[in-house]
Amino acid sequence: MTLDEIMRLAPVIPVLTIEDPAHAIPLGRALVAGGLSVLEVTLRTSAAIDCIRAMAQEVEGAVVGAGTVLSGGARQASADAGAKFAVSPGLIDGESPNGAVPLLPGIATATELMRGLRAGFTAFKLFPANVVGGVEALKGFSGPFPEARFCPTGGVSLANAPDYLALSNVVCVGGSWVAPAEAVRAGDWGRITELAREASALAVRRP
Numbered sequence: 001m002t003l004d005e006i007m008r009l010a011p012v013i014p015v016l017t018i019e020d021p022a023h024a025i026p027l028g029r030a031l032v033a034g035g036l037s038v039l040e041v042t043l044r045t046s047a048a049i050d051c052i053r054a055m056a057q058e059v060e061g062a063v064v065g066a067g068t069v070l071s072g073g074a075r076q077a078s079a080d081a082g083a084k085f086a087v088s089p090g091l092i093d094g095e096s097p098n099g100a101v102p103l104l105p106g107i108a109t110a111t112e113l114m115r116g117l118r119a120g121f122t123a124f125k126l127f128p129a130n131v132v133g134g135v136e137a138l139k140g141f142s143g144p145f146p147e148a149r150f151c152p153t154g155g156v157s158l159a160n161a162p163d164y165l166a167l168s169n170v171v172c173v174g175g176s177w178v179a180p181a182e183a184v185r186a187g188d189w190g191r192i193t194e195l196a197r198e199a200s201a202l203a204v205r206r207p
């Protein structure tokens with residue numbers, strides 16, 4: 001599946017930081033049950049790679065990717081574990097769109113966007129979206145960079161997601177709000193399915 005196809009599967013990509021590997025499969029199933037099939041597991045815990053492998057194998061209907069991918073080596077390790085995409089908070093030197101697995105690099109400025117476009121990328125994570133200009137930054141980028149598509153992430157919530165999803169250059173948003181840490185710790189999968197349901201019902205004006 002191409003990155004563009006993956007980004008169009010659901011309006012929200014849950015950003016998941018999983019401490020306990022036992023949570024991976026029920027968490028993934030809860031999100032998919034609520035309509036969010038694209039899952040980003042951040043490489044911020046020692047369990048992350050095992051969680052990606054388990055979710056990719058066991059969560060039916062999920063398209064599992066890796067987040068917080070900071071190097072080409074981490075991109076390769078994610079692919080080896082079964083990730084279908086990788087997300088980075090920034091541009092990774094020397095990495096191109098077609099590596100081990102499709103890469104969604106982060107940018108925060110016009111200069112970074114120009115570097116990314118030069119490297120052949122057309123889809124970017126705006127990060128941290130709410131800090132680096134949010135909706136107004138994305139409107140600003142749409143003039144000089146009409147080919148660029150975005151997944152804003154960082155400070156996105158159910159309340160402000162509609163403002164992002166209404167923009168013509170936004171394909172989807174990312175956020176951790178659909179899997180609150182306390183609900184994961186408590187195994188409150190019903191709550192997470194409910195949050196996913198609200199998020200998956202958000203309307204998108206797709207480019």
Ligand code: 3PG
Pocket residue numbers: 015127153154155156174175176177
């Ligand atoms: C992150 O890097 O943690 C993601 O961008 C999620 O940000 P959020 O917690 O503000 O949704």
